[in-house]
Amino acid sequence: MQKTVSVTFMLTGILFTACLIIANIIAVKIVEVGSLALPASILIFPVTYILNDVIAEVWGFKKARLIIWSGLAMNAVMALFFWLSIVIPAAPFWNDQSSYAHILGSTPRLVAASFAAYLTGSFLNAFVMSRMKIFHKGKYFGVRAVLSTLAGETADSFIFITVAFAGIFAAENLVLMIGTQVLFKTLYEILALPLTSYVVKWFKKIENTDVFDTSISYNPFKVKDV
Numbered sequence: 001m002q003k004t005v006s007v008t009f010m011l012t013g014i015l016f017t018a019c020l021i022i023a024n025i026i027a028v029k030i031v032e033v034g035s036l037a038l039p040a041s042i043l044i045f046p047v048t049y050i051l052n053d054v055i056a057e058v059w060g061f062k063k064a065r066l067i068i069w070s071g072l073a074m075n076a077v078m079a080l081f082f083w084l085s086i087v088i089p090a091a092p093f094w095n096d097q098s099s100y101a102h103i104l105g106s107t108p109r110l111v112a113a114s115f116a117a118y119l120t121g122s123f124l125n126a127f128v129m130s131r132m133k134i135f136h137k138g139k140y141f142g143v144r145a146v147l148s149t150l151a152g153e154t155a156d157s158f159i160f161i162t163v164a165f166a167g168i169f170a171a172e173n174l175v176l177m178i179g180t181q182v183l184f185k186t187l188y189e190i191l192a193l194p195l196t197s198y199v200v201k202w203f204k205k206i207e208n209t210d211v212f213d214t215s216i217s218y219n220p221f222k223v224k225d226v
Contacts, residue, residue, distance in 0.1 A: 008207055026041055036180055049149045053125070082106075086104060113160045117160035121155045132147065141197060142193050
């Protein structure tokens with residue numbers, strides 16, 4: 001029997017991947033928020049955690065796992081074509097090669113840091129959402145949304161900043177960078193919580209589903225189990 005494809009799930013997954021790709025592109029710019037210097041990706045990257053919460057809450061961990069890996073695959077494709085576009089010889093009259101390469105050409109260290117942080121943080125976020133939903137018997141969505149984001153963003157920020165900048169910046173600066181990003185991203189989640197809660201209730205209603213992960217494998221590599 002052929003499975004029915006949920007348009008709502010598909011569009012949520014597309015939005016998740018789009019936000020992830022946009023975040024990785026604009027992260028090269030450093031912006032000033034008050035007295036804090038943060039990557040421009042802070043504007044949109046927290047949205048990926050909000051969407052991760054929505055997917056895990058409505059459709060369960062297995063669907064969140066599928067979207068997490070899909071997001072990584074699309075980012076790998078993006079990185080590949082960025083690299084190819086940089087190494088292909090530029091037209092003789094085009095004088096912006098160095099700027100183009102500087103903006104779009106991430107070093108292998110940064111790419112590795114980004115991918116490792118993304119996978120760890122996203123899977124931890126989805127896992128915490130899934131387990132707390134069972135523990136709370138479906139109640140207190142706001143509590144688990146915030147706590148799962150706090151756990152995921154802490155892991156994400158710690159891994160990325162440590163892998164990317166250890167040996168470049170002093171240890172106290174790394175700790176400050178990690179703490180600042182975790183705080184900002186968690187506050188983002190809290191401010192968006194009323195909208196997130198409304199979207200979750202609406203999706204559950206129109207999808208007529210509310211998945212509880214009572215007997216599933218949390219193996220992140222079991223992608224076929226959807």
